[in-house]
Amino acid sequence: MGKLSIRDLPEEAYRGKRVFVRVDFNVPIKGGVIQDDTRIRASLPTIEYLGGRGARLILASHLGRPKGKKIPELSLEPVAHHLSKLTGKEVKFAPDCTNAAPEIVSRLQDGEIVLLENLRFNPGEEANDPSFARSLASLADIYVNDAFGTAHRAHASTYGMAKFFDLRLAGLLMAREIEFLTKVRDNPDKPFVVILGGAKVKDKIGVISNLVARADVFLIGGGMSYTFLKAEGREIGNSLFDEKHFEQVKDLLSSYGEKIKLPVDHIAVKEVVAGAQKRHFEGDIEKGWIGVDIGEKTIKLYKSFLKGEGMIFWNGPLGVFEIDDFAHGTMEIARAVKEACENGAKVVIGGGDTVSAIHKAGIKDEELTHVSTGGGATLEFLAGVELPGIKVLTDRNG
Ligand code: ADP
Ligand code: MG
Secondary structure (H helix, E strand, O other), X not given: OOEOEHHHOOHHHXXXXXXXXXXXXXXXXXXXXXXXXXXXXXXXXXXXXXXXXXXXXXXXXXXXXXXXXXXXXXXXXXXXXXXXXXXXXXXXXXXXXXXXXXXXXXXXXXOXXXXXXXXXXXXXXXXXXXXXXXXXXXXXXXXXXOXXXXXXXXXXXXXXXXXXXXXXXXXXHHHHHHHHXXXXXXXXXXXXXXXXXXXXXXXXXXXXXXXXXOOOEEEEOOOOHHHHHHHOOOOEOOOOOOHHHHHHHHHHHHHHHHHEEOOOEEEEEOOOOOOOOOEEEEOOEOOOOEEEEEOHHHHHHXXXXXXXXXXEEEEOOOOOOOOHXXXXXXXXXXXXXXXXXXXXXXEEEOOHHHHHHHHXXXXXXXXXXXXXXXXXXXXXXXXXXXXHHHXXXXXXXX
16 A cells, blocks of 8 residues: 655645654764764755755654653754754754744745754653644644654654644655565565564564564574573573563474574673673583674574575674674674675665664665664564554555
C-alpha cells in the first residue's frame, strides 16, 4: 500500500502553505556547539524540496530527555543557527511551541523557515496530550513527518497532531526508510542473510520471529549470542546471559535452529577493560571468563555467507567493539559486508552502535545500500510492528 510522500503531490501544492515538518534534530551538543550534524543534514533534502516550492516551513524536533521541563542546555537554538548556515538562509527560532510560535508563523513568507524550541520542554509532547497536539496542529496546513527514528513513539508531534490534517505526508528521509525496510521485511532479495549482535536479546527476538520465514540464515554474535549458546547446552562462563528471555530463546532454537548460526569460538577476558589478557576458547567458555568478541573460526564461517548476491541486513556489533582490543570480529564483518555490497549484494544496516562500528571500520554510508537512521524504530518495524508515526500518515491509495 505505502504512504503518501511529499513527492506525490503536485509541485504547486505547497506554495503559500504552512507545512509542519517533524524532523529528528536530536544531535549531540556541547557548550552550544553541535558535535555531529549528520541528522540535521539528513533532513536537508526534505527542507529544500518544500522550501523550494514555496512552503512556509515550521520545523519541530525533540532534543535529549528534558522530561517536560525547560533545560537551557537542551535548547534547539544552536540548531537554528547551524541550519541557517547549511541552508544559506535565515532560520527563525520560536523560543516555545505554544505561545511564541503562532505570531512568528503568521509572519512567515513563502520559502521561509522557523524552528520551534525543543518539543519535549512541554510535558504534553511525550504524554501525547490532546490540547498540546491541537495547538501544534493549529500552526500549519499540511503535516509532514521526516523523523523515522521516533516513529515508534506515539507522541503529540509524531502521532496526536496528525489527525487534525487532511494531508499527512512522509518526508523524503522517512519515505526512503519505509521503502528499504519494507523491502527487507516483506520481499528481500535471496539469499537473505541477517546478522544480529549487540547486548539485548529482548530487542531482537521479534526480528528473528518475523523475518525467519524469508531469511536463509541468521548469523548471531555479540552479547546476545551467549543466551543462545547456553540454550544449546554450552558453557558460557561469566558472559552476558538473559535469564528472562531464556525460554523464548530455547523456543526459537527448537523451531528454527537450522537457520540460526552461533559463534563456534570466542575471545574472552576476565575483566572487560582495554588491555585485559585475552584467551581464545573453542566451544565452551571456562568459568570466570567473559566473551567479548567472536573468534577467527566464527569470522571465517560468517564471512562464507556474505557473498555478492541477495540481501544482507545487519543490526548489532559482534563484540564489545568500543574497546579496540575487542573490535576485531566486528571490523572484519563490517569489511566483509562492504565487500559483499561492492560485489552486488544489497546491504541494509541499522542501529546507533552498528552505524558507529561501520564508521570505525572506515566505511561511508554511501558505500552501503541503506543505512537506517533508526534504532528501536528499525527493529520494531522489522519485527512487524505497525509504528504509530507511520500508521497516521496518509495511505497512498486511501
Ligand atoms: P545497535 O545500537 O546497533 O542497535 P545494540 O545497542 O543492540 O546495537 O548493541 C551494542 C552494544 O552491545 C555495544 O555497547 C556493545 O559493547 C555491546 N556488546 C557487543 N558484544 C558484547 C559482548 N560480548 N558482551 C557485552 N556487550 C556486548
Ligand atoms: Mg545501541
